[in-house]
Amino acid sequence: MYCIETKQLSFKYSGGAPVLQGIDLQVPEGCIYGFLGPNGAGKTTTLRLLLGLLKKQEGAMLLFGKEFERNRIEILQKTGSLIEAPSLYSHLTARENLDIMRYLYDFPPKRIDAVLDLAGLGNVGSKTVGKFSLGMKQRLSIAIALLHQPELLILDEPTNGLDPNGIIEMRELLKALNKEYKTTILISSHLLSEIEKLVTHIGIINKGQLLFQGTLEDLQRKQKQGASTIFHTGDAGSTMRILQENGLQPVLADGMVLIPLVDRSVIAGINQQLVAEGVVVFEISSGRNDLESIFIDLVNN
Amino acid sequence: MQFINSLRGEWLKTRRSAASWLCLIGGFLLPLLYFIGALKDHNTLNSLPVNSEIWKVYFFQIWRFMAVVMLPMGLILSSSLMTQLEFRNNTWKQVLTTPQSIGTIYLAKLSAILLMTLKFFIFFNIGMLAAAIIPSLIFDHQLPRDSFPYSFYLVNNLKILLTCMPVIAIQYLISLRFKNFLVPIGAGLMFWLVSVILVNTWKYAYVSPYSYTPMIGLNTKLPAGINILILSGVYSAVFFAAGFFVFRAKREVS
Numbered sequence: 001m002y003c004i005e006t007k008q009l010s011f012k013y014s015g016g017a018p019v020l021q022g023i024d025l026q027v028p029e030g031c032i033y034g035f036l037g038p039n040g041a042g043k044t045t046t047l048r049l050l051l052g053l054l055k056k057q058e059g060a061m062l063l064f065g066k067e068f069e070r071n072r073i074e075i076l077q078k079t080g081s082l083i084e085a086p087s088l089y090s091h092l093t094a095r096e097n098l099d100i101m102r103y104l105y106d107f108p109p110k111r112i113d114a115v116l117d118l119a120g121l122g123n124v125g126s127k128t129v130g131k132f133s134l135g136m137k138q139r140l141s142i143a144i145a146l147l148h149q150p151e152l153l154i155l156d157e158p159t160n161g162l163d164p165n166g167i168i169e170m171r172e173l174l175k176a177l178n179k180e181y182k183t184t185i186l187i188s189s190h191l192l193s194e195i196e197k198l199v200t201h202i203g204i205i206n207k208g209q210l211l212f213q214g215t216l217e218d219l220q221r222k223q224k225q226g227a228s229t230i231f232h233t234g235d236a237g238s239t240m241r242i243l244q245e246n247g248l249q250p251v252l253a254d255g256m257v258l259i260p261l262v263d264r265s266v267i268a269g270i271n272q273q274l275v276a277e278g279v280v281v282f283e284i285s286s287g288r289n290d291l292e293s294i295f296i297d298l299v300n301n
Numbered sequence: 302m303q304f305i306n307s308l309r310g311e312w313l314k315t316r317r318s319a320a321s322w323l324c325l326i327g328g329f330l331l332p333l334l335y336f337i338g339a340l341k342d343h344n345t346l347n348s349l350p351v352n353s354e355i356w357k358v359y360f361f362q363i364w365r366f367m368a369v370v371m372l373p374m375g376l377i378l379s380s381s382l383m384t385q386l387e388f389r390n391n392t393w394k395q396v397l398t399t400p401q402s403i404g405t406i407y408l409a410k411l412s413a414i415l416l417m418t419l420k421f422f423i424f425f426n427i428g429m430l431a432a433a434i435i436p437s438l439i440f441d442h443q444l445p446r447d448s449f450p451y452s453f454y455l456v457n458n459l460k461i462l463l464t465c466m467p468v469i470a471i472q473y474l475i476s477l478r479f480k481n482f483l484v485p486i487g488a489g490l491m492f493w494l495v496s497v498i499l500v501n502t503w504k505y506a507y508v509s510p511y512s513y514t515p516m517i518g519l520n521t522k523l524p525a526g527i528n529i530l531i532l533s534g535v536y537s538a539v540f541f542a543a544g545f546f547v548f549r550a551k552r553e554v555s
């Protein structure tokens with residue numbers, strides 16, 4: 001079952017161009033879903049729609065298998081969120097900010113200590129939030145999102161403003177929540193490298209369109225297919241022949257010869273052969289090894 | 302139950318807030334000035350140039366400036382400030398993703414504003430009585446011989462409170478609608494100023510709800526058949542309802 005499912009979700013701000021075009025988001029229950037895209041891709045807009053902060057215009061939106069609009073309160077009861085800039089009362093302390101939420105969800109005061117510890121804010125004392133650093137505010141926002149032990153967490157660039165240590169702590173915290181409580185997590189980011197180690201599923205959005213959706217392995221497989229080893233030599237013809245003799249399928253492009261990505265030992269063998277036959281080798285490169293480049297490829301095409 | 306929880310949260314948000322300070326200062330400033338004046342001139346309540354119903358005369362004397370100027374301004378500022386809190390802290394999105402109906406959110410904040418108004422009334426009455434009684438004790442004077450008119454104080458406080466409602470309703474509506482907090486403050490002050498100017502010069506001044514509190518303070522004669530208490534009730538009901546629809550339509554401002 002999908003925890004979040006959208007069907008042909010489209011949206012435009014009043015008087016503007018379409019910002020989302022037919023988004024079919026599928027976030028399986030219990031997964032950590034990385035929602036990736038460059039600035040202005042439509043990530044925040046999508047997440048705001050999912051939380052009812054924007055009015056749905058076109059398409060369908062199911063959370064926990066239920067139509068959002070008709071089950072808003074029930075769905076929000078099970079959802080924790082953090083959207084963009086911290087949403088905190090700056091004249092109140094961390095504890096008072098949490099109290100406001102605690103009243104609403106009817107939790108005992110003890111729960112506040114628990115989430116403050118979880119978010120690494122164990123000893124903030126009585127400072128008002130206005131005097132917090134950006135990272136501390138972000139941590140408090142996370143504490144608030146976790147307060148009512150939600151089944152679903154929707155986090156929009158939660159690592160914004162966190163130091164490297166904070167980013168790692170956050171990653172560990174989310175992993176632990178997912179493992180222990182089966183919390184489904186939808187997390188947006190514009191850096192694949194940042195969430196690569198965290199997520200199980202990935203959706204890539206650009207200019208309001210979903211370019212890819214699947215598991216992390218799906219993406220890696222796609223990336224392997226796209227990757228190639230490039231030979232830049234003085235004699236492309238001989239290079240083609242030698243590669244064919246080795247049972248590979250070379251292609252000629254811009255005077256360079258490309259083959260699907262192969263093992264390093266194979267490359268070394270071919271290099272020796274080329275040199276032995278008197279072909280000048282300028283460069284052999286195996287490009288696009290990281291997921292980041294496939295992300296950039298997808299976004300640029 | 303959900304409403305009570307929500308209201309508790311709204312009330313907590315007023316802690317250390319500008320509206321709270323305003324309520325405290327607004328409630329005690331005038332009594333304090335009165336008290337200082339009494340100390341300076343060695344006056345007490347019995348020095349008032351009347352010999353009967355001193356408590357009633359005192360009530361209107363101290364309420365006048367409050368009802369005409371300070372209270373309307375306080376209402377305009379506090380309802381705008383308490384709503385502005387959510388815009389300034391970027392917290393509408395937090396509030397709107399909590400599991401409560403839009404109606405509960407609207408009512409809880411409105412109730413907090415009303416509670417703040419009530420708090421002001423309590424402060425002001427305490428201050429008013431203290432400013433009358435303490436000088437008498439200090440100078441060893443007697444308090445007025447006539448017994449304290451409890452029901453008069455209660456009824457007139459309630460009347461003034463009721464005339465505050467339409468102003469709160471309109472200010473709340475404008476504050477919810479506009480992110481820029483100068484809009485509700487500016488509009489409110491303008492409505493108030495025009496109303497006060499017209500109170501004693503235009504016979505239809507009663508059409509503006511901003512003139513009701515000043516009318517009570519100035520004891521304005523009203524045309525026959527016009528009851529500003531009933532008008533207050535009607536205006537409040539209309540604007541409280543209108544405010545809700547504005548809020549529901551506009552909730553994507555966040």
Ligand SMILES: Nc1ncnc2c1ncn2[C@@H]1O[C@H](COP(=O)(O)OP(=O)(O)OP(=O)(O)O)[C@@H](O)[C@H]1O
Pocket residue numbers: 013014016019037038039040041042043044045046190
């Ligand atoms: N309130 C708004 N009114 C009009 N257009 C908007 C509004 N908010 C966002 N947009 C437009 O919608 C598009 C998508 O914006 P969105 O905030 O969803 O992007 P994003 O993927 O979250 O980007 P980022 O990584 O910068 O946070 C952008 O082109 C933006 O200009």
Ligand SMILES: [Mg+2]
Pocket residue numbers: 043044045084156
């Ligand atoms: Mg964004």
